[in-house]
Amino acid sequence: MxxxxxxxxxxxxxxxxWRDLWRYRExxxxxxxxxxxxxxxxxxxxxxxxxxxxxxxxxxxxxxxGKLAKLPTEGTAPxxxxxxxxxxxxxFFSTALSESSNSLIGNANLISKVYFPRLIMPTAxxxxxxxxxxxxxxxxxxxxxxYQYLPGWQIFTLPLFVIMSFLASLGPxxxxxxxxxxxxxxxxxxxxxxxxxxxxxxVGFSSTAIPEQWRLLYSINPVVGVIDGFRxxxxxxxxxxxxxxxxxxxxxxxxxxxxxxxxxxxxxxKSFADLI
Amino acid sequence: MSDxxxxxxxxxxxxxxxxxxxxxxxxxxxxxVLALNVRNLAxxxxxxIHGRAIVQGDEFEEFWALQDVSFQVKCGDVVGIIGRxxxxxxxILKILSRITEPTKxxxxxxxxxxxxxEVGTGxxxxxxxxxxxxxxxxxxxxxxxxxxxxFDEIVAFAEVDRFLDTPVKRFSSGMYVRLAFAVAxxxxxxxxxxxxxxxxxDSEFQKKCLGKMxxxxxxxxxxxxxxxxxxxITSLCKTALLLEKGAIxxxxxxTETVTFYYTGGNHSPHVADFTxxxxxxxxxxxxxxxxxxxxTEGKPVSEVDIRVPFRIRMRYELHTQTAQPPYPNFHFxxxxxxxxxVANSTCNPQAVAAPGIYDAFCDIPGRLLNNGCYxxxxxxxxxxxxxxxxxxxxxxxxxxxxxPIEETLYDMRSGYSGAIPGVVRPQLHWTINRVS
Numbered sequence: 001m002x003x004x005x006x007x008x009x010x011x012x013x014x015x016x017x018w019r020d021l022w023r024y025r026e027x028x029x030x031x032x033x034x035x036x037x038x039x040x041x042x043x044x045x046x047x048x049x050x051x052x053x054x055x056x057x058x059x060x061x062x063x064x065x066g067k068l069a070k071l072p073t074e075g076t077a078p079x080x081x082x083x084x085x086x087x088x089x090x091x092f093f094s095t096a097l098s099e100s101s102n103s104l105i106g107n108a109n110l111i112s113k114v115y116f117p118r119l120i121m122p123t124a125x126x127x128x129x130x131x132x133x134x135x136x137x138x139x140x141x142x143x144x145x146x147y148q149y150l151p152g153w154q155i156f157t158l159p160l161f162v163i164m165s166f167l168a169s170l171g172p173x174x175x176x177x178x179x180x181x182x183x184x185x186x187x188x189x190x191x192x193x194x195x196x197x198x199x200x201x202x203v204g205f206s207s208t209a210i211p212e213q214w215r216l217l218y219s220i221n222p223v224v225g226v227i228d229g230f231r232x233x234x235x236x237x238x239x240x241x242x243x244x245x246x247x248x249x250x251x252x253x254x255x256x257x258x259x260x261x262x263x264x265x266x267x268x269x270k271s272f273a274d275l276i
Numbered sequence: 277m278s279d280x281x282x283x284x285x286x287x288x289x290x291x292x293x294x295x296x297x298x299x300x301x302x303x304x305x306x307x308x309v310l311a312l313n314v315r316n317l318a319x320x321x322x323x324x325i326h327g328r329a330i331v332q333g334d335e336f337e338e339f340w341a342l343q344d345v346s347f348q349v350k351c352g353d354v355v356g357i358i359g360r361x362x363x364x365x366x367x368i369l370k371i372l373s374r375i376t377e378p379t380k381x382x383x384x385x386x387x388x389x390x391x392x393x394e395v396g397t398g399x400x401x402x403x404x405x406x407x408x409x410x411x412x413x414x415x416x417x418x419x420x421x422x423x424x425x426x427f428d429e430i431v432a433f434a435e436v437d438r439f440l441d442t443p444v445k446r447f448s449s450g451m452y453v454r455l456a457f458a459v460a461x462x463x464x465x466x467x468x469x470x471x472x473x474x475x476x477x478d479s480e481f482q483k484k485c486l487g488k489m490x491x492x493x494x495x496x497x498x499x500x501x502x503x504x505x506x507x508x509i510t511s512l513c514k515t516a517l518l519l520e521k522g523a524i525x526x527x528x529x530x531t532e533t534v535t536f537y538y539t540g541g542n543h544s545p546h547v548a549d550f551t552x553x554x555x556x557x558x559x560x561x562x563x564x565x566x567x568x569x570x571x572t573e574g575k576p577v578s579e580v581d582i583r584v585p586f587r588i589r590m591r592y593e594l595h596t597q598t599a600q601p602p603y604p605n606f607h608f609x610x611x612x613x614x615x616x617x618v619a620n621s622t623c624n625p626q627a628v629a630a631p632g633i634y635d636a637f638c639d640i641p642g643r644l645l646n647n648g649c650y651x652x653x654x655x656x657x658x659x660x661x662x663x664x665x666x667x668x669x670x671x672x673x674x675x676x677x678x679x680p681i682e683e684t685l686y687d688m689r690s691g692y693s694g695a696i697p698g699v700v701r702p703q704l705h706w707t708i709n710r711v712s
Contacts, residue, residue, distance in 0.1 A: 005384060005385070005386050006374075006384070006385040006386075006389070007382065007383065007384050007385075008371065008372075008374060008377075008378065008382070008383040008385070009378070009381070009382050009383070010377055010378050010379055010380060010381070026414055026419055026420055027414045027415060029414075030410060030411055030414035030415075030420075031411075031414075034400055034403065034407070034411050037403065037407065038400055038402045038403065041402040041443075042402070107398075109394075109397065109398070110397060110398050110415065111375075112375065113375065113391075113393045113394050113397045113398075114373070114375065114391065114393070114397055114398070114415055114416065115373050115374040115375050115391070116415070182324075183324055270376070270377040271376070271377065273370065273375045273376040274291065274376050
């Protein structure tokens with residue numbers, strides 16, 4: 001018989017972990033498509049939720065920050081467009097973070113009954129937010145038509161920033177979801193982080209509104225780099241510039257969190273079924 | 277390549293469990309409660325910093341779910357695992373299927389493993405039957421093309437073709453379980469781990485499941501089967517492991533292990549001597565002395581071929597002359613504890629009323645009982661001045677009835693190799709007349 005051999009021992013780091021991950025990719029697709037198709041079941045307007053939420057947030061932010069507080073926009077871009085270019089990555093980041101950090105707890109029955117590389121779970125959860133992101137993108141196109149705004153060549157670098165925000169949410173997401181299995185406190189922390197982050201990150205205003213001497217410190221929030229990158233790619237033009245030291249710092253922090261998240265996750269993975 | 281499918285060496289698994297110590301103090305002052313809470317908070321925080329799991333309670337204890345378990349399973353073996361609740365059966369399966377990690381020990385597995393610890397794992401109530409087949413299949417380790425290839429077969433097996441596009445939350449529980457089992461039954465791993473999943477569905481469907489299980493086991497795949505249903509263990513498995521408190525206490529042929537499970541292995545189940553025990557069985561009228569299961573030649577046997585008659589012998593002593601003779605009676609129970617029947621003596625009463633030692637024989641014909649283990653309760657009843665039970669010893673003897681399927685397949689089973697339900701399987705007289 002053409003048998004493959006598997007050895008189970010305590011503490012044996014599986015050499016085949018990444019190969020296993022690849023072998024279970026089909027499960028990844030299935031879980032992601034399950035979450036996507038379940039997301040708007042039994043709702044009346046269904047997918048339209050992915051349009052309405054960011055749209056209304058944009059309107060409120062434009063009125064509050066642009067009209068009432070009279071904050072400056074970036075370059076010549078209309079304020080609403082500037083807000084939306086920041087809102088897109090923020091929404092993606094925040095939903096991805098909360099989905100992935102709840103993914104293990106929400107699938108407790110699977111974790112305790114079948115084996116698969118657990119890394120699939122939070123990653124598949126992020127994919128759901130990605131679908132929302134793609135749908136919300138339609139509004140951006142609508143806004144550009146409305147304002148007759150033509151983006152520059154920079155728009156083609158957008159996928160790079162999408163990957164950046166994906167990694168930015170995956171790192172902390174992995175870290176929190178594995179800790180969440182042991183300590184449920186983290187379930188209460190996430191909504192708080194997301195709520196705070198909306199105001200701490202430059203979503204409703206441009207990061208140029210931050211005084212120059214504080215910008216590097218401000219960039220400790222990795223989302224700042226992501227949002228700046230999005231604005232640069234979408235609004236284009238020569239007058240929108242990236243603040244490079246802050247941008248590189250964001251990448252550094254994203255890489256660090258990703259490393260931390262994967263390490264924590266791999267360390268705790270074996271005991272998930274016992275703790276959940 | 278060796279023909280060993282699974283080899284387990286010194287497998288151990290421990291869990292930490294917590295207790296509440298101060299449950300005895302009824303009147304606690306607010307001060308004490310606050311102090312206790314502060315202490316708990318401090319401990320939990322330090323646990324968290326050190327990366328330990330939070331355990332409720334004040335006292336900890338290490339609990340060994342499995343201790344030093346070693347065994348080997350050959351390719352193509354069907355092995356049953358039995359034992360009381362908490363003996364560690366499911367823990368073994370969980371470790372073998374890599375859901376949880378052992379604390380100590382080493383396992384070598386040759387072949388692709390699929391585990392079936394629960395039917396319908398990952399079924400999502402909002403999704404339709406069709407979507408759930410793909411979802412569940414993927415979770416159990418089937419590839420999409422494999423599922424597509426077997427899709428029609430699965431649907432036909434589950435008998436839910438009309439409801440394929442209905443969310444499973446609107447399914448009846450029977451339909452739900454049928455669909456879930458159908459997916460699982462079409463897995464094709466080299467090693468299959470099954471945990472107590474057949475105890476679902478109506479009897480019609482259970483029969484189908486058993487047939488499928490049998491089919492899997494005859495295809496030469498290695499199957500691990502945990503169940504509380506001893507009938508299933510004896511009919512599906514060749515060998516069985518008996519676990520108690522995390523250790524293997526018996527290993528052998530399935531029927532033998534099941535018998536061991538019921539009797540606790542502490543006395544010879546087919547021959548019993550009651551004069552040696554600490555208490556006498558009986559009263560001032562009669563005493564139970566000994567009993568045995570014998571073949572037709574009077575030789576004690578523990579295993580009987582399903583086609584062959586055997587007899588139960590009970591020796592008892594009458595102490596006084598009574599107006600009416602006593603009636604020996606034997607109470608048969610199936611292995612699940614269900615009463616099968618009561619055999620009551622109807623022999624000539626006058627001859628056996630005088631004091632003395634008697635042997636009562638009861639002949640059990642072949643082709644009456646089903647396969648499996650039976651327990652025999654021994655009783656002696658006097659019928660004068662109302663009913664008086666002199667002694668009744670529950671499960672005093674046991675006998676296992678074996679059904680050599682290879683020989684009885686066409687003789688008694690009409691070619692059907694699955695388990696046959698029922699506490700008895702009598703051979704009855706049939707007539708079939710052509711009416712048109």
